[in-house]
Each structure stands twice: as C-alpha cells, then as structure tokens.
Amino acid sequence: MTDKGTASIINNSSIKLGDVADVVTGFYTGDNKRFIRALNDSVKGGKSYEKIKSSLIFECDSLNGIPNVDEGYIPYVKSASKTRYFRTSDEWFVRWDSETIKFYNSNGKSRFQNSSFYFKTGVAIPMVKSSTIKAFMIDKRVFDQSIVGIFPKDETKLLYILALMNSDVINELIHIINPTANNSANYIKQIPYIEPSPEMISEISKKVKLIKKYIIDNEYDKCDEIHDEINTMIHQIYQ
Template sequence: MKDLYCSYYTESDEITSYMISKLNIKDNDIILEPSAGEGIFIDGIINQQKNIQIDALDINEKAVNILKKKYSDMPNVKVRLTDTLLDRQLDMYADRQLWLKITDTLEDKELDYISDNGGYYDKIIGNPPYGAWQDYDKRKILKKKYKGQYVKETYTLFLYRCISLLKKGGKLSFIIPDTFLFLNMHKSLREFLLKSTKIEEILIFPSNFFPGVNFGYSNLSIITLEKDDCESVKDNDVKIFTGFKTVRELGRIDENSENLQCFCYKQSDILKNENYKFIITDNSKIAIINDSKVRIGDVADVVTGFYSGNNKEFICAKSKEIKGAQNYRMVDCDKIYDCYDLKGIKNVAEGYVAYVKGSSDTRYIRKEDEWYVRWDKETVDFYIKDKKARFQNSKFYFKTGIAIPMVKSKQIKATLMRNRVFDQSIVGIFPKEKDKIYYMLALMNSNVINKLLHIINPTANNSANYIKQLPYREPGYETLMKINSNVVKILDMNPETDIDKIEVVNEENNKIFDLLYQDIL
C-alpha cells in the first residue's frame, strides 16, 4: 500500500521474516521502527516472544491511531505520532559523534544527555518512505540538520538518521531503493556508511517483489549493518547478492541457487572507488575501471541541453503520432526555418528550428525530425532572461555531436545530430578531435559501453556525469579508419528499411570494440 507520504507498506511475509531474522533480537533489546505503517515488522518481532521494548513512530495520523488501538494492551510497544527526521526526542538519543550539527536546535539539558550516550537503540528495522515530497521550507530545515546529505530523498535521510540512533554494536535492517549505492547525489551517505558501520550484506532484487510496487528507475535492496565507528570497519567484508528471480530466494541465499550471484568487497576497497560507489562486478574489472587513465570526459565534452521553461508553450511536435506528443501543439510547417544562429531567427514574429528530444527508435541516425523549438529572436531573448528557462551549454547548440537519451533503455541508441538544438533530456557528446566523431558514435552504440554504463550506474538514467566516467580506449589508425568506414556505410542507409543491414555493420564494430576492451569484458 502507498499513501500520500510515499510509504510502501511491507506486505511480504518472506521480506518481513528475513529482515527480522537479520537483527538477531534478544531479550531486553530496545527496538525502533521509524516508519511503522501498519505494524508488519512489529507483529513479527512480537511473535518472537522476547522481553523487548519497541518504539513505533509514524507521521501519518491515521496509521498511528490504528497502531495505538492495535497495541493498546501491550505496554512494551510505544506508538507516537511524529516526523522521525525532525523529532526532538530522537535528537536526545542521537550519537553526538555522528551527528553533524544539531546544537542550535537543542536545549542545554538535552545536550548533556547526548554527551553521555552513544545512541539509544539496540535494533532498528524499517521500510522508510521513498521519494516523499519535501516542501521548500522543510528542505531548508533538513539541509541545516543533515549537512552534506541529499535532502530531496527521504529514504536516505531515514537511513542516516537511524544509524545515529543506534548504540555501538547495534544492528539495522532497512528495505530501500538501491540508488544510494551509486548515484552521485548520495556520495556523502556512502562515505558515512563505509566509515561508521560494518555493512553485513546487501540484497538487490526487482521492486515488483514488493506487492504494489514497480519502480521504473531502480531495484529495491535490503541492507543489514552494524554500527561501529572504529578503524576496523574498513576491513569488513561486504556481501552483495543479486540475481533473485523470486521473493522466496531472499531467505535462501546460502543454498547456492543457480540464479544468485554473490560479490564480496572490503569496505576499504569501496572507499577507493570514485565517489565511494558500489560498483557491482568482478574485483578485477573494478580495478580496471577505477584505474582507467583516459575517460570519455577527457576526450569529449559531455553536456545536457536546453530547457525552455515552459515546453507546452515553446515546443511543438511534428504530429500527434509522436511518442509523448499528445499534450503538445503541432508545428506549422510554414514557420520552420533553417537557422543555426544562437541569437535566433531574425525578422520573423514566430519561427521554429529542429529540436532533438526524447529517445530514438534507431541507432546512429534518427528517422526524422519529430520535435521543434520556437527560436525567433524575441523568444530566444526571453529564454536568456527567463529564470525558469535554462539556456545551458549553448555553445554546443547547432554543433555536430552525438545524442544519447537521458532515459536508459536495455541498449543505448546513440544518434548523430547536426545543426540542431538539443533538449535537457538529451546528453550531448562532442569529441574534442573532430575526426573522432564517427568513432565515438560507434563506440556509444557498442555492447561494451552499454555494459559498462549499466555497471557504473544501474539506474534508469544516463546522466552526463556517468557517461564522462566511462573508460576510453584510443584507436590505432587502421581501427579508426575501419570504424569510420563502417559508420559512413550506416549513415548512407535508410534507418527505417535497412535495419537489418545496419545491425550487421554495427556487429562488425562490436567485435572491434570487444578487442579494445577485452580486459574489462
């Protein structure tokens, strides 16, 4: 169940029992459920019949009222309506060594309490809200309280917050999206995890294992960790399990299932990765990726494109048949111009130029221009001045480059763009050596680059920063000439009728790139 707080309630017995088992609950444990929801975890813990105390918190008043009634005859379960991220009582329980700055929000007596205590809870279990909207006033508060953390995402703040509430040696088990493992925005959280906890294991599995959930942008994960801020955490071995086909396999990771893969890394090695990312592949490949001396970002400018500030007003589609065009106006063909001027089309009241936006059905070259952006001089002047518009990386507009959709598909479909403005949904790649444009176009359509990009960033987005990090291999003269010749052949073909022929030539390119990158494959 999902509510307006972006809470996805745990409704899987396999997930619930697995997470509870990882906590190794003992008599006299003090346990926190920071987003209690319907009390699924609490029910499972109570069934163990241990002498424990449970604090159940939730921001949803309706859920809290149900929980209070449900546990009214259990004095060891304390239910409280609160915002876990800002709760003052939890501030009293926090580990001052891990907390960055809360002194300006606490009274002196509370500070005395914190000074004498290193966390409060023995065990914490939860399924925190994912992606809940934080209004701008609350973001300001969260930025001050959680300095260095990405405050637009709730689940990572819950994880950070709850680790500070654990006693040293206390254990936590959370079910959360796996994006914290590799997105650049979560760099500070990863550093905190790797230096302040011993991560026991991480299970990564499809989000549809969770009833009622199916994220398009990521998988789900279960992370189990122990709080320990000593130097020895860096020698801890982190086990990461992938390849789950059914939810039942979550409780059978020791049974050598044919589907499952187990990767084991020392925390000290993960700390050596760029931005402390969890790169989930063989250790030898990680070393090669990390040690690559030349990357795409070194040999090409990799940038995102233009945003009008109001696409429905300034962007037009060629026809209603174009994917995503239903709510857009159709372009007036008499108002389309061949203008490549950053200052706009002169001496017209309203004019449009071809615009690269969205995904492509084909590789190497798009079938046709599907989108157009208003580009008369008066409108371009407006873009430059308007606070909502982003006239970013404008020196690359109308240049020859390579377009990659920001939204990832199973196979990258990179296309050549000439004399076009490109949208912010497009990553534009502009080789610094102009004779490498065809080589780079073929490289970005290769299987090896597709594989590497999914390793570096398994989420649904191909952002410019990740493409910059891809290892680059310089071709010899003969290789460059062969790739260039193949790309010329492809560009002379019809992207609609010659699909099979294009794939044959592309496969020739793949074999060349497989040799160049054979140490990583």
Template sequence: MKNLYCAYYTNSEPINKYMVKMLHLNDGEKVLEPSAGEGVFVESVLSEDVTDLQIDALDINKTAINILYKKFDDVGVVNIKETNTLFDEQLDIYAMVGGYYDKVIGNPPYGAWQDYSKRKDLKKKYPGYYVKESYTLFLLRSLTLLKDGGRLSFIIPDTFLYLNLHKEIRRTLLQNSCIEEILIFPSKFFPGVSFGYSNLSIITLMKTSSEEKALNNKIRIIKGFKDVNELPDVLENKFSDYIHVYILRQSEILANQNSRFLFSDNPDINLTRATVHLGDIADVVTGLYTGDNKRFIASRDKSVKGAKNYSIVDPNEISEKADLTGIQEPNKHYVPYIKSASSIRYARPTDDWFVQWDKDAIDFYIKNKKSRFQNSGFYFKKGIAIPMVKASKLRATYMNNRVFDQSIVGVFPREEKYFFYILTIMNSDIVCDIIHMINPTANNSSNYVKQIPFVKPSDKELLEINQLVEQAINYAESQNGTALDSVSSQLNEIINDIYMKGLN
C-alpha cells in the same frame, strides 16, 4: 506507513531477520534505533535470546512515538525519545566521547525534504557531506555513535554506492569501518516501496579506529536476488545459481574515481585500468529547457511518441539555419530539436521535434527563471546525442545544426578523427554495461558519461570503424533496418575486442 518524513516502516520478516542476526547481539549491550518508526526492529531485537539489553528508540514523528509508547511503555529496557536524531544534543555528547552504542539498526528516512534553513544547519553540522538526502546523514551520524568494534545494519537505497554526491560518505565508511556485507535487491522486496531510480541495499559494518584495518578489509557484495525470502539464506551462505557475489578490498574502492563501488558481472572488465576517460577527450553537456515546453516545443505530427499534448509544427515555420540570437523575421519560427530517445542507432531518419527559435522565444529562454539556456555554445554544433534516461540498449545518434533538450546528453569530441569512433562506442553493448557499472541508477547524466573509459583504437581499427559508421549512418537515414543491424553488429564486435584488450 510513508509520511512527510519519507519514512518507510519495515514490516518484512525476512529483512528483519537478516538484519537483526547480522548485529551479533550479546547480553548487556546498548542498542540504538535512530528512526524507530512503529518499532518493528525493536520487537525483533527483543525477540533475540539475549538479556540485559538497553534499547534507545528515537523518532521525530509524534505519531510514531505514540505507537512506540503503546507497544513498549511497560518494557523497561526500551527508552523512547521524540527527537531529531541528526541534531540531538545528548547524541552529540556520545559522538564526542568516541561512541556509546554497541549496535545500531535502522531504516532511516529516504529523501526526506529538508527546508532551506534546515539545510543550512545541516551543512554547518555535517560539513562536506550531501545534506539534501537524509539517509546518508543518518548513516554518518550512527557511525559516530558506535563504540570502536560496534556493529551497524541499515536498509537504505543503493545510490550511496555510486552517485558523485555521496563520495564523502563513501570515503568516511571506507576509512572508519570494516564493511562486512552489502546486499542489493529490488525495492519492491520492501512492502510499500518501489523506486524507479534505484535498488535497495542492506549494509552491515563494524566501526574501527584503525584506518589500516579498514582499508585492508574485504567487503562481500551480493546481488541478483529474485525473492525476498532468499535474504536470510545468506546467513547460511546458501545462494541460488543466479545470485552474484563480489569481493572488493576497501583500499581499492577508495582509490576509484570518487571512491565509487565498481563491480560487474563481466570479470573481464576492470575499470581501474582506465587512464583516459570520455570527459578528457570530449565535452559532455546537457541541453536546453525552455521553461514552458507545451508553449515552445512542437512535434512533426501526432504519430510521434509522446506528442499527444503538443502542437503540430507548421512546415512553413521551420528553418534549417539559425544561431543563438534567434530568427529575426516576425512571427513564429522553429528549428529541429533533439528530444527523447531515438528508435534506431547512429542517425535519426526524421526530425520529430522542433523548438521555437524566433527572437522573442530566445529572450524568454534567457530571462525566464525556470528556463535553462545552458551550454548554448554547443547548440547547432556537430555532436552525438545520448538519451539521459537509461535503457537496456544505448541508441546514440549523430546530430548537426540542431538544438538539443536537457533530456539529452550531448557529446562533442575535441578531435574530429575520433568522432565516428565515439559515436560507435556509445552504441556498443560493452559501454552500455560500463555505464551501468559506473551508475546503476536510472539516468545517464553528463557527469557519469564523462567517466566512461576511453580506450584508444589503432589507426587500422579507426579506419575500419570510420568506413563502417558511414555506412551505418546512410542505412539509418534511409531506414534500411536490416542493413543497419548488420553493420551495427560488426561495429559492436570491434568495440568489444578493443575494450576487452584495453580493460583486461
């Protein structure tokens, strides 16, 4: 069941089995389910061979509470309470005394909408933490409710491992708990859920008051599962050949930029070796949002991918020369626009999109509340265009005298000598792998592109790369695909060698 609380109720037997077993339940313990839903975890806990448990099942949703009462009203060890777990005053008392529960198990709501007044209250109650995403607040709240040595098992999106917004919860977990194990798997394993932007994960941890113990702890991270029924096999250390197991020390994760979890299937890539990043030597920004794309954007013709609902530009209205003040002549005027991914690397052979750029249009972009005339100082500049939406292969392209869309990350090297080199690394397979390490979710936003390691090439390597990139651009513009593929392959090997040496 999914509702306005963004609750996805757990009804997967393999997931339930794994999570309950990871709690290591003992007789007489106090167990919390902070977002109990329909009580599936409560049922699983009750089925374990333990006695004298006290189970507190909480939920904010009245419908869920009614279901819980129907199931457990006559089960004396289950205490049901309709409440907001994040604000409950009794839980505040438990947190103040250093915890109350021995075990916490949960499937907290993901992405539940917080209205602005509630966000204000959440910011006050949980200062420094990202309050627009509910599941990390449940994770934080539950950690405070555990006794020292208490255990927690949560099923949550894996975005808390990578996103900059979640750096504070990562630091809290790394310094105040021993994270035992994290399983990462496709969201489709969880009935009724299919995220396009991330995987799901199950995190199991033990609270500790010893920061030294926490930082010395080693986490086992497991990914690559192809079937949900493989999850319980982890309990017996049974793994298929395609499953990857990583061991990371918490102190090393804490030392990473934004305390991000970094792990790769390529053992030769060590991102902690990087001392210079792309953001140190280039400006990395996103582009324009018109506020009304169907009105202001036009396509070359209807053969352009995604052009179905857009108008076709009149060639007589296209200008190759413009500035930020807009074209002063009357009537509509358009300039070439970099929008969406390129079909090939290094250069776009044709301009497929155009954006209106007469003075009235510019006034609209600047004044309209929905528009974003952002980073306008980089419009028409020489730069590198990278699509924000991830793909299995990067296709970065040269751009000049163009405006670029908010769906494009523009990279503008501060030193001209590195322009072709950066264009090359942004088309390489190894940097594509690195981007997925830094942020495995769906978007290559500018904040993550900035964090790509920059490995400085030798003068000899730089000269060879520059000569080959000039060829690549010429082949791309002339649509000589065979020759472009050959040169791209040479460049890919050169970058691979440079980065393997620099990050090993």
C-alpha cells in the same frame, strides 16, 4: 564480458570519455508545452504537445534566433531515437524567433545550458536510461536538457565515439558505473575510453558511414549486420 572484466576496465582505465570529449546537457525552455511542438501524434511522448505547422519551420543556427518573423521554430533534439547512429527525421521543434529568444533570456525559468555547443556536431544519448542505449548523431541542432551531448575534442574521432556509445561493451559499463535510471553527464564522463590504432578507427568510421547509407536506403537488415561487425571490433578493443 565478465563482471570481473568490466570492473577491471573501469578500475584500470587512465583515460575517461570526459578527457577526450565535452559531455554536456542542453537547453530548457522553461515551459515546454508552450514553446515546443511535435511533428505528429506518432512521436513518442508527443500526443500532449501541439503539432508543428510546416510553414513555421525555419533553418537557423544563431543563438539570437530567427530574424524578421513573428513566430518560428527550428528542429530540436529531444528524447530517444528510434534508430541507432542516425535519426531518420526531425520529430521535435522549438520556438526560436528572435523575440522568443529575448523572452528566454529574461525569463528566470529558461536555461541556455552549454549554449556554446548548440548547432555543433556531436553524439547524443537520452538522459533516461533504457536497457540498450541508442546513441545518434546531432548536427546543427539545439538539444534538450533531456539529452546528453558528447562533443569530441578531436573531430576525427566523432564516428568512433558514436560507434562506442552504441556498443554492448559501453552499454554494460554505463550500467555498472551508474545503476540508476538516468544517464547524467557526470556519469557519462566516467566511461573508460580506449583508443585503438588510427587504422582501426578509420575502419570503424567507414562502417558507421555505411550504416548511414543503409538507413537512408531503408535497408535495416544491413544496418544490423554492420552494427554487429562494429560491436565485435569494439569488444576486441576493450578486451
């Protein structure tokens, strides 16, 4: 797409991503080295963090925290994903036992930003910009302030928006809208949103589901093939 073409899309689009989705940043502990754990040393940026003990990992989807444990952690969405569309594993964990939640609530440095979206299903992109954005799904997880969460107001559009955020067209638009180093929520809200026919949305959503299957099966060549097909379809939509 030419620079003139992308500029035209930005200037002429009456609907923005922020009109069809809530675009928000997430939680801040107030002291990450104290409250966040990495899975292991292979996690990007994780070498300076303590490593999680599997016995301390719990499933919890409550803002009140994990009950009846002295110390407990839940999976946490922080930093970029190695794979587009879906993460292959949980790499970060945040302390979430009920006593620690009480501390967060009383501590002036901690911030429960946009807590109504914690544990919801949406699309995540890292706040720190890279040459190619790798958007991925977040599901039943708390996400960090380093993540921009995109939560469609119509859940049937979730996989379409996930595909959009991984497309070359949207990547190009993001860099034009905001050439700085960060993908702040306010800039992401400004991305032009073009919705194709329900049939096209259904077809793209089916292809995204195929990518999930291929990621689970470690068939990354097939993931790339399907991604290229989706990319072409979105390019046609935005033409």
